[in-house]
Amino acid sequence: MADNGIQLAVVDMAGTTVADDGLVVEAFEAAATAAGLPPSGEERERARRYVLDTMGQSKIAVFRALFGTEELAQQANQAFEQAYDELIDTGNARPIPGAADAITALRQAGVKVALTTGFSAATQDKLLAALGWQSLADLTLAPGDGVRGRPYPDLILTALMRLQADAVGNVAALGDTSSDIHSALRAGCRVAAGTLTGAHNAAQLRDAGATHIVSTVTEFADLITQTRATGRY
Numbered sequence: 001m002a003d004n005g006i007q008l009a010v011v012d013m014a015g016t017t018v019a020d021d022g023l024v025v026e027a028f029e030a031a032a033t034a035a036g037l038p039p040s041g042e043e044r045e046r047a048r049r050y051v052l053d054t055m056g057q058s059k060i061a062v063f064r065a066l067f068g069t070e071e072l073a074q075q076a077n078q079a080f081e082q083a084y085d086e087l088i089d090t091g092n093a094r095p096i097p098g099a100a101d102a103i104t105a106l107r108q109a110g111v112k113v114a115l116t117t118g119f120s121a122a123t124q125d126k127l128l129a130a131l132g133w134q135s136l137a138d139l140t141l142a143p144g145d146g147v148r149g150r151p152y153p154d155l156i157l158t159a160l161m162r163l164q165a166d167a168v169g170n171v172a173a174l175g176d177t178s179s180d181i182h183s184a185l186r187a188g189c190r191v192a193a194g195t196l197t198g199a200h201n202a203a204q205l206r207d208a209g210a211t212h213i214v215s216t217v218t219e220f221a222d223l224i225t226q227t228r229a230t231g232r233y
Contacts, residue, residue: 004170005170006111006170006171006172006190006224007110007111007165007166007170007171008111008112008113008114008160008163008170008171009106009111009113009114009171009172009173009174009220009221009224010113010114010116010156010159010171010172010173010184010189011103011113011114011116011137011173011174011175011217011220012056012117012174012175012176012177012180012198013115013117013119013124013127014117014118014119014127014198015055015056015175015176015177015197015198015199016096016174016180016195016197017095017096017099017102017115017217018093018094018099018127018131019094019095019096019197020198021094023084023087024051024055024084025048025052026087027080027083027084027087028047028048028051028080029083030079030080030082030083031063031076031077031079031080031083032044032047032048032076033079034075034076034079035063035066035067035072035073035075035076035079036072047066050062050065050066052199054179055118055176055177055198055199055200056118056151056176056177056178056179056180056183057118057149057179058143058148058149058150059077059080059081059118059119059120060073060074060120060143061143061149062118063077077120081119081120081122081123084119085123085126088123088126088127088130093127093130095131095133096216097216097218098216098217098218099216099217099218102216102218102220102221103115103136103217103221104136105221105225106221106224106225107137107138109224109225111224111225112138112139112163112165113137113138113139114137114138114139114141114155114159114163115128115133115137115141116142116156116159117140117141117142118143118149118150119142120142120144121142121144123142124140124142125140128140138163139159139162139163141158141159150175150179150182151179151183151186152183153183153184153186153187155183156168156171156173156183156184156187156189157187168187168188168190169188169189169190171187171188171189171190171191172189172190172193172220172224173187173191173192174191174194174195174214174217174220175193175194175195176194176195176196176197176198176199176200177194177198177199177200177205178204178205178207178208180192180194181194181205181208181209181210182209185208190211191211191212191223191224192209192210192211192212193210193211193212193213193214193220194208194210194213194214195214195216195217195219195220196213196214196215196216197215197216
């Protein structure tokens with residue numbers, strides 16, 4: 001008989017399991033300077049607002065949209081990653097309280113967990129190492145060749161294939177941004193949950209189509225583990 005419960009949880013990192021604390025915006029300032037934006041003024045503020053609105057998306061894709069040419073996008077992305085990596089190296093990586101326990105609880109309940117990000121794979125690996133999370137999840141994924149970042153469904157569908165969930169209806173996703181919700185809905189996830197620990201508020205997440213709003217990743221884990229047997233989410 002097919003398992004109608006959640007078999008796979010695809011969970012975002014920054015803002016969802018890892019505290020952002022303004023690090024993305026801080027790293028963006030270095031990226032904007034590298035791309036030649038004025039240090040202040042309307043153009044800079046408009047770009048900063050776009051970064052906030054597109055939180056969760058692949059950073060290189062965001063910079064391509066902002067700066068127009070591949071050369072400038074690559075310059076900005078390199079500066080962003082260098083700045084973010086330096087912030088990690090100086091001890092700014094901090095987990096959302098209870099995040100590691102929540103992921104462990106999901107796995108102990110028989111739910112596989114994939115951690116996903118809009119950062120590059122190299123930055124994701126550095127962040128995982130800083131947190132000591134290299135073995136926390138079943139899989140970690142970042143945008144790359146053949147795998148587009150959010151709001152596309154690629155990260156979720158790649159996790160489904162690699163971790164061999166039966167169907168998209170057996171997948172739950174959690175993130176803190178509208179892009180996370182759009183990605184989950186495009187992938188066909190049964191649960192497209194938004195958490196209130198990151199970039200976007202409850203109204204933004206609901207407007208994006210979130211099936212559930214949770215206060216933290218811990219509440220998400222409780223939702224999945226407590227209702228998995230019934231298939232009622």
